[in-house]
Amino acid sequence: MNASSLPKPSTSNDVIDAIADAVRADAPLEIRGGGSKATIGAPRNAPILDMSGFDTVIDYDPAELVLTAGAGTPLSGISALVESENQMLAFEPFDHGPLLGQVAGAATIGGVIAAGVAGSRRVSGGGARDHLLGFEGISGRGERFVAGAKVVKNVTGYDLPKLAAGSWGRLFAMTQLTLKVLPRGRESATCIVEGLSPTQAVAAMARAMGSQADVSAAAYLPAALAGGASLTALRVEGFGPSVAARCTMIEVALAEFGAVGRVDAATAGKVWTDLRTLAPLAGTAPLWRIATPPSTAPSLVAALEPFGAQWLFDWAGGLTWLTLDGDPARVRAAAAAASGHAILVRAPEAMRRIVPALHPQANGVAALEARVRRAFDPNGVFETGRFHEVANAN
Amino acid sequence: MKMPEADQAVLSRRAEIVARLRSIVPGEGVIADPDALKPYETDALTAYRQPPLAVVLPETVEQVSAILAWCHAEGVKVVPRGAGTSLSGGALPLADAVLLGMAKFNRIVDINYYDRLAVVQPGVTNLAVTRAVEDSGFYYAPDPSSQIACSIGGNIAENSGGVHCLKYGLTTNNVLGVQIVMMDGEVVRLGGRSLDPAGLDLLGVVVGSEGLLGVVTEVTVRILPKPQTARALLIGFPSVEQASKCVADVIAGGIIPAGMEMMDKLATQAAEAFVQVGYPLDVEALLIVELDGPQAECDHLCAEVQTIANASGAVSCRTSTSEAERLAFWAGRKAAFPAMGRLAPDFYCMDGTIPRRRMPEVLARMAEMSKSYGLAVANVFHAGDGNLHPLILYDVNQPGQLEQAEAFGSDILRLCVEVGGVLTGEHGVGVEKRDLMPVMFSEADLAHQQRIKCAFDPKLLLNPGKVFPVLHRCAELGRMHIHGGALPFPDLPRF
Numbered sequence: 001m002n003a004s005s006l007p008k009p010s011t012s013n014d015v016i017d018a019i020a021d022a023v024r025a026d027a028p029l030e031i032r033g034g035g036s037k038a039t040i041g042a043p044r045n046a047p048i049l050d051m052s053g054f055d056t057v058i059d060y061d062p063a064e065l066v067l068t069a070g071a072g073t074p075l076s077g078i079s080a081l082v083e084s085e086n087q088m089l090a091f092e093p094f095d096h097g098p099l100l101g102q103v104a105g106a107a108t109i110g111g112v113i114a115a116g117v118a119g120s121r122r123v124s125g126g127g128a129r130d131h132l133l134g135f136e137g138i139s140g141r142g143e144r145f146v147a148g149a150k151v152v153k154n155v156t157g158y159d160l161p162k163l164a165a166g167s168w169g170r171l172f173a174m175t176q177l178t179l180k181v182l183p184r185g186r187e188s189a190t191c192i193v194e195g196l197s198p199t200q201a202v203a204a205m206a207r208a209m210g211s212q213a214d215v216s217a218a219a220y221l222p223a224a225l226a227g228g229a230s231l232t233a234l235r236v237e238g239f240g241p242s243v244a245a246r247c248t249m250i251e252v253a254l255a256e257f258g259a260v261g262r263v264d265a266a267t268a269g270k271v272w273t274d275l276r277t278l279a280p281l282a283g284t285a286p287l288w289r290i291a292t293p294p295s296t297a298p299s300l301v302a303a304l305e306p307f308g309a310q311w312l313f314d315w316a317g318g319l320t321w322l323t324l325d326g327d328p329a330r331v332r333a334a335a336a337a338a339s340g341h342a343i344l345v346r347a348p349e350a351m352r353r354i355v356p357a358l359h360p361q362a363n364g365v366a367a368l369e370a371r372v373r374r375a376f377d378p379n380g381v382f383e384t385g386r387f388h389e390v391a392n393a394n
Numbered sequence: 395m396k397m398p399e400a401d402q403a404v405l406s407r408r409a410e411i412v413a414r415l416r417s418i419v420p421g422e423g424v425i426a427d428p429d430a431l432k433p434y435e436t437d438a439l440t441a442y443r444q445p446p447l448a449v450v451l452p453e454t455v456e457q458v459s460a461i462l463a464w465c466h467a468e469g470v471k472v473v474p475r476g477a478g479t480s481l482s483g484g485a486l487p488l489a490d491a492v493l494l495g496m497a498k499f500n501r502i503v504d505i506n507y508y509d510r511l512a513v514v515q516p517g518v519t520n521l522a523v524t525r526a527v528e529d530s531g532f533y534y535a536p537d538p539s540s541q542i543a544c545s546i547g548g549n550i551a552e553n554s555g556g557v558h559c560l561k562y563g564l565t566t567n568n569v570l571g572v573q574i575v576m577m578d579g580e581v582v583r584l585g586g587r588s589l590d591p592a593g594l595d596l597l598g599v600v601v602g603s604e605g606l607l608g609v610v611t612e613v614t615v616r617i618l619p620k621p622q623t624a625r626a627l628l629i630g631f632p633s634v635e636q637a638s639k640c641v642a643d644v645i646a647g648g649i650i651p652a653g654m655e656m657m658d659k660l661a662t663q664a665a666e667a668f669v670q671v672g673y674p675l676d677v678e679a680l681l682i683v684e685l686d687g688p689q690a691e692c693d694h695l696c697a698e699v700q701t702i703a704n705a706s707g708a709v710s711c712r713t714s715t716s717e718a719e720r721l722a723f724w725a726g727r728k729a730a731f732p733a734m735g736r737l738a739p740d741f742y743c744m745d746g747t748i749p750r751r752r753m754p755e756v757l758a759r760m761a762e763m764s765k766s767y768g769l770a771v772a773n774v775f776h777a778g779d780g781n782l783h784p785l786i787l788y789d790v791n792q793p794g795q796l797e798q799a800e801a802f803g804s805d806i807l808r809l810c811v812e813v814g815g816v817l818t819g820e821h822g823v824g825v826e827k828r829d830l831m832p833v834m835f836s837e838a839d840l841a842h843q844q845r846i847k848c849a850f851d852p853k854l855l856l857n858p859g860k861v862f863p864v865l866h867r868c869a870e871l872g873r874m875h876i877h878g879g880a881l882p883f884p885d886l887p888r889f
Binding site for chain 2: 118151154161239315318
């Protein structure tokens with residue numbers, strides 16, 4: 001991809017001008033933060049609107065649980081800042097660079113929100129959508145507007161922040177975001193059960209998530225990826241006495257599934273880091289991110305394993321990361337049969353040219369979505385072809 | 395509050411419209427008798443009343459779709475209604491609109507403990523969801539104070555909260571999917587049973603859209619395991635400043651309580667007089683802090699909160715040692731609204747949110763306003779998230795007092811926005827705060843919201859007169875007026 005870059009904007013007015021120019025010239029624009037996820041979606045060559053100049057933390061008051069930052073602020077910087085106050089972004093956003101063969105560190109806060117990125121804690125703490133409180137953006141109309149607010153509880157007007165999370169730059173360029181932050185658990189422990197089948201593992205994770213142990217993350221690596229016996233991992237976080245008590249509760253809740261062990265911090269760290277970098281699924285095989293109800297995840301992977309799929313579960317089985325060097329239609333069909341949907345995260349260019357990154361929607365929803373996109377972007381300035389938008393709009 | 399002018403042409407077609415509705419919903423599902431319309435003329439914002447053109451109570455999605463499709467084709471407005479407990483007038487009827495009541499959609503469709511979700515029809519009450527799953531150790535987290543009566547469909551419309559939403563979130567954070575019928579009769583499913591949507595998060599916009607985008611016909615909510623224990627602390631402070639500092643220090647200390655409620659002196663005294671649960675009467679601010687989770691966690695955190703409270707200058711602190719005592723701590727808070735009846739014939743409940751650090755200043759200015767309006771105000775807050783519920787006391791039978799109370803309320807909400815907060819934390823805009831929206835949003839901000847309305851309901855027939863102070867025609871909103879831009883690089887290739 002050798003798309004040209006426009007002059008890098010540093011103010012809202014610069015962004016307004018760039019979009020106004022694009023509208024007048026009937027030309028597309030691609031909004032970009034750090035570019036760590038640029039290889040998701042179809043190849044395209046629209047000029048880049050580089051938002052990395054909006055890189056300042058504007059307000060952070062830990063006791064208010066609110067942080068406001070420029071959309072181009074590096075995720076790593078924000079994570080370090082909130083960590084220094086013993087807080088966290090509870091949706092556990094992560095940098096896609098390493099899993100897409102790029103260096104770490106480029107991901108921006110605007111990028112992870114626009115892509116709806118959430119890590120293992122999504123299952124208990126909510127996703128990107130649940131932690132974006134407000135934003136300022138410039139729509140495809142070249143107009144600046146604000147939505148949401150800078151307080152943690154607000155129902156004034158439509159909840160546009162929800163729409164921003166996962167919008168993939170198709171509605172507006174965010175310049176400033178306000179996020180909810182939360183205290184970090186002072187301690188963390190990971191309990192494991194080895195040797196479970198996928199079906200047993202999802203049952204065990206459902207049991208743990210349904211217990212009073214307040215499990216914050218639950219994941220499963222099948223034997224093929226765990227290097228020996230399969231690994232079911234359950235994480236609890238919080239105050240010391242609570243973490244200890246909850247590990248005991250997990251042991252009781254999962255007694256029928258086998259021995260519940262506890263791993264040391266280094267091993268636990270590797271388990272959860274692997275779920276962010278997806279090192280067990282490294283390589284060049286097409287990588288899919290499939291969201292389903294946990295109960296259907298075992299049948300999903302059973303349907304695709306005969307074709308060579310490698311996979312692991314996060315979100316207690318609600319998220320399957322899967323590689324398959326084969327027919328993409330088979331993955332989408334299996335995801336749909338499991339009441340879910342599949343995003344194509346990593347694939348060769350030729351495949352991305354013909355396979356949409358986002359799971360195709362039912363007709364009525366697709367038409368509604370196209371109308372909502374056009375509400376913000378009537379001229380299609382942000383329709384770069386990355387998500388096969390033209391086909392959708394028709 | 396001015397509502398849209400009634401369309402005389404529609405009013406004159408009333409008999410035909412009623413007949414048509416009866417052909418879609420037979421039997422007693424259509425109400426047209428003026429006396430029988432009376433119960434539907436208002437919701438919980440009782441200052442506003444208007445009998446609807448007719449009431450229709452469908453029982454199936456097909457009927458909802460047929461009603462909306464016909465009204466859409468004929469240009470007849472529709473106002474959806476759940477249980478009618480909106481505090482902002484979200485279900486206020488219009489003279490020329492059909493009121494679409496969803497009360498008959500009262501079935502629990504599916505409960506799945508494995509995926510920790512429940513699929514319910516919109517007329518199911520909030521509390522009924524918890525009742526349906528509690529024997530298995532689960533509950534539905536959002537708990538608006540009206541939960542015994544309010545419906546899940548209404549909760550979706552209003553994005554309802556409750557005293558536990560600091561820790562467990564609002565409705566939007568606890569919903570996985572909805573089925574809605576749009577104004578043209580089309581039925582769509584948004585979200586589903588998985589955690590993230592496949593495309594744009596349209597579900598996220600429908601939640602909290604106050605009945606303007608679609609009629610909810612089915613809801614999939616997340617259910618959570620009930621915490622092992624809950625304990626509460628009742629803490630008295632000699633000043634609001636010290637109570638506010640305690641709230642900030644608890645959160646800065648890494649503790650997110652399940653609930654953290656503050657009451658000022660007037661509210662505390664009124665509540666104690668009403669229910670006699672042993673609230674201290676000599677404090678300026680009373681704090682209830684509830685902690686839930688495993689026993690070990692509750693015990694540990696109760697001790698931590700007590701230490702923080704003492705360091706913040708608390709003059710009294712009790713920690714519940716039994717479930718009965720915990721409930722007694724809450725009984726006063728929950729009785730705060732009815733207790734106002736002992737102080738004045740009427741009260742008007744406000745709902746702004748502010749950054750918590752501005753709390754003492756906002757309370758001081760509210761006290762000044764109270765003096766200048768000559769109306770008393772009692773305060774209860776969801777202190778953890780800065781959501782204020784000032785209760786303005788007045789007497790509707792005193793000429794001018796209702797108007798004074800409304801003006802006082804508007805000033806309070808303006809103040810909330812001025813200090814960086816918002817007009818409504820959980821009650822919704824509805825009719826009540828509609829005309830204050832420009833205080834918080836510019837014309838461009840509101841236009842960007844309204845164009846979503848146009849994407850769902852381009853004829854603007856569904857629940858008009860709510861949320862937006864001026865409902866611009868969609869064609870007018872759609873026009874582009876491009877400003878700015880200088881084409882600084884005219885030679886740059888453009889595609």
